[in-house]
Amino acid sequence: MTTAPASRPRRTLLRAALIPATLAASLVLVPLPVANAAAPATPAPTEAGPLRIHDIQGSTRISPQAGKPVTGVPGIVTGVRAYGSVKGFWLQDPNPDADPATSEGIFVYTGGNPTVQVGDSVLVSGKVTEYYPNYSGGSQSITEITAPGVTVLSAGNPLPAPVVVDTRNIPGTYAPPAGPDGSIDGGTLQPEKYTLDFYESLEGMLVQVKDVRVVQATDKYNELWVAADKQDQRSKRGGLLYESYKEPNVGRLMIQQQAPVNQRPFPVANVGDELTGTTTGPLDYNNFGGYTLVAGTMGTLKDNHLQREVTAQAGDRELTLATYNVENLAPGNPDAKFAELAQGVVTNLRSPDIVALEEIQDNNGNKNDGTVDASQTVAKFIAAIKAAGGPAYDWRSVDPQDGKDGGEPGGNIRQVFLFNPQRVSFTDIPGGSATTAVGVTGTGAGTALTASPGRIEPNDEAWTNSRKPLVGQFSFRGKKVFVIANHFNSKGGDQGIDSRFQQPTRSSEVQRIKQATVEQSFVAKLLAADKEAKVVSLGDFNDYQFSPALAALTKDGVLRDLVNELPETEQYSYVYQGNSQVLDHILVSPEVGYAKYDVVHINAEFAQQASDHDPQVVRIKP
Template identity: 25%
Template sequence: MRTIPAFTLSRVAIAASLAVAGLQAQAACSLPDARIHQVQGNGPQSPMQGKTVAVQGVVSSLLYGKDGPVGFFIQEAPQNQDADPATSEGIYVYTGKLALPALKAGDVVGVRGKVLEFSRKGDASSETQLQPSAAADVQLCGYQGELAPISLRLPLSGDAAQLESLAGMAVKFEQPLFVIDSYNYGRYGELALSSQPRQWVPTQLYRPGSAEAKALRAANPRDRLLLDDGKTWQNADAWLPGPGGLSAANTLRVGDRLDGLTGVVSFSNGAYRVQPLYLPQVSAANPRAAAPARKAGQLRVASFNVLNFFNGDGLGGGFPTERGAKTRDDFLRQKAKIVSAIRQLDADVLGLMELENDGFGPQSAVKELVDALNAGQDADKQYRFVDPGLPRIGTDAITTGMLYRPSRVKPDGAAQALTVGDPAKNRLSLAQTFAADGKKLTLVVNHLKSKGSSCEQVKVNGAPDADTGDGQGNCNLTRVQAAQDLVRWAKQRRVSSKEGLLVMGDMNAYAKEDPIRAFEDGGLSNLLARFQKDAYSYVYQGESGNLDHALADASLTKWVAAAGEWHINADEPTALEYGSEFKSAAQRQNYYAPDAYRSSDHDPLYVDLQLVPIAGADEMALGMLGLAGLLAWRRRK
């Protein structure tokens, strides 16, 4: 340890230092040389940028780092505010590691600091801040002040100046708000909120490029805001729902309601956000649902995107894999959740997407999944996987798969791996015909090209396949071509009236987009649109829609008794997934359960078929029921 020599101060020096400290406190608390609204100005940046000023204000909220406060927000007392709505009366004081006095909401403080505009590289806006250079530049004035939050409502005006004029100020929402996205909740503490229980992808409801789709695209951003957690570090314990915060058993779902939200408007990481003053009241407005019940005598067909189910080398090693789990332990956690979901879904035939494309041998991913599903199950609940007789299905890292229960259906003929569209861009589809109850069902499982893929250099029928900006994303023409090829394949089949076709899977297209229209124009009935009022299977950037679809030909449509999604994944926080990354040891334990919830990012779909006529009814009556449902669906459209 280094020894610092002692020294003494004269009485004059001590008195002088105390006088300086007293003058600083007096200057900060009694003689501010600027009001906060003057520092903020009425534009996007401060007119006093770079100057050192003294202000006085009421503490509204502290911002915390791992080791304690790193800054705080102050607001001008009501009697000192100006009449200009374009100027903010609040400001953030960044103190970093300075030793601050113990601050709490309502304290009046004087602050001397340099006026700066803080932003990250690439941010379109910045946050006006005061940065004191020493702890003595922050002085408690010894009394309490009034903090009067401003009422704010969603939707916003759409003008960034609205939130800029409130930056650093306390606001309150007297309307209920709803969670519409929790993707960044576990890692960054962020929740996207709206005045509506759910925001819809425009092309889920309207045709791409239509006036309605454009209007909804413009309206959605105005009707949302980010709620932050008042913390500046990643992977802090998720704080809602209170009082204990997020856990596997205490979830916070899209559609859940928040009342009494009060917080401070801030700007960071490229976005305006609200830092909470205290816990809002959370209501489970969208509670978890049990697995959809099925009726005796019906046949259930389902599809499920299993979120990159990769089992390494199949012998316990080979991790991390190209996709999926990074460790063996994480894979076991993933497998337990997938098995739980599939068992509860209780499908007789099941299409899968995002399986590891490693064949059908003893160490394959599909074999390991089937073995796990069958372990300890009665014979009538056990599965087999469909093997098309190929080493692998296509060349992509992921593939489609199919499981079935021999106790309920029997394969009729060999499975087929179908080339659809450009084989360099589209994964192969998997088709298998089954016999059940005197009828035949052909299931085709698909996973069409993703919206985020690059197709800029691709041409389909001479047209470039880049994103056109109509909401359908990249590779739309590639997906349309695949859908049209599937329709042509279906029409070329020679089948009897006792054989039906069901096309299921992750189409990477929303309900009103061109690929789904190609299926419908080809004579396939959109079962989710018919049986569900508001179908969705996926939430992306706060907007909901169904990328996953079930489409039936005319024969099979007559047998459909029900169709829908089981909302176990899309609405749940990503923090509840199996992965251990970006989680503390306690979070890995608290956020995880070997249950179905957040077993994937897509919700599974199901279609229940009544193949055998109901006692007392004939096929004509069943057909009339199907027709009535179809007419009702058309009226809704």
């Protein structure tokens, strides 16, 4: 029996569901609906009832008791959440049954501050509910007892022994096959065979990890990710590589804690650090991290001193081009953000000749008043670069139409070219505008753009509510170079890799394939006019090197994706849900033979970040 999905906030603000695998192009905060807060309590039980927690959980994801009242369910309180918007406690039966598919733990949603303590032996009556943190987005459900009546029988009882989660018991296959409806909800759990079934069979129970590596840095919500399975594919710097849709890395677990930070500080960790000793708590599920260990006891942080990278020094005859998503940069941002981003350009990227920036907001940031000009934003960034010891960059861009390019409402994010006029010149060709499509004119050495800067097919449906590619014509040592700055549509709305629908639907991918197809056609026109044209396409493509979108962009060999030429363990620019993955790319046309490419890891693996993306740089000889 499946009841209507419950809805209530897991946080005051909801991060854009992007972002899977995501990565979102921008962080959008949306208020969540509030419900269930005033559900009437059930009378406190006076004796144990006929059902135990394993009877309620059952051997599938959906409780056989869903929607029904239960009375006098016994158990030991193993964890309490008395802060945030989802208050309640975890209850576990110390007398398990013999079926490994049936969990012995459950969350009791109280709505207000729970009055029980860890170690209390209690009886609980209430209604069994299946709660979906994001029903339409494909999240798994959480079996809960709601509107509870609680009777405390005794205090200070020993807790059930936690299940140790590690390489020995995490299955190597991530998801079970779906049923006819595309969902895995109805299948009998096989915890020895499938990762998602294994975690589901432990829902609400005490679990433990020991001496685990951090694979995603602590975020502003006081969460981090660890690798519970030592066999998952490791990156060069200690993360977990996301290498294909079939290999999501089975041992990724989010770590939160039960106590608020003002009572017990949360460890501030970078990728490659370790939580030594044991970390123990109930296994929860949330829409931002899937299965999550909510720690009652936390391991000790071992700092492995991850360092920010500095790219190699370029030779005088090498043209250097970089891409950097500066994450909704606006004049009102703190000066420290501008300074940190600028330091990255000057020190870590070594002041590239050309920098393609993504997510430059207009002059008043997210104020939605029709402003589209971003000259103040760019000027402040250029000044910060100069203050950091960099060159006096010049810049070019095309202002978007108000509200037409997606991203944070009112922000009007766009791509911008910075260039060092002492090293490279920009070929200004009038005619570029928000709605004018740039074309190709001439042949051979006379090939040129019809507008520079310009936008590629801005009126094509492929770019609806998304950034349009910015293209510019440059000259370096008398050699012509065509540069395309990109920011494809985000992964917002995609189902997560831990979705109850398998395989998850990647709905946003459809638009990126269209975008890649349009751009591939434009590059093909350039190469048809001049087969020796030097083209560099770079930016935040919001997709993986193995994705259909990148296959469409590189069709017929018009461009080659340089990330594929890095050692496998270095192929990532972003970290999401514990997976180090590629979202940013630099691609070059066939005549750009010499290309020294580097993803410069200065942000994505660190708790302190100027942006959530790592920048990239390439050295070429046109």
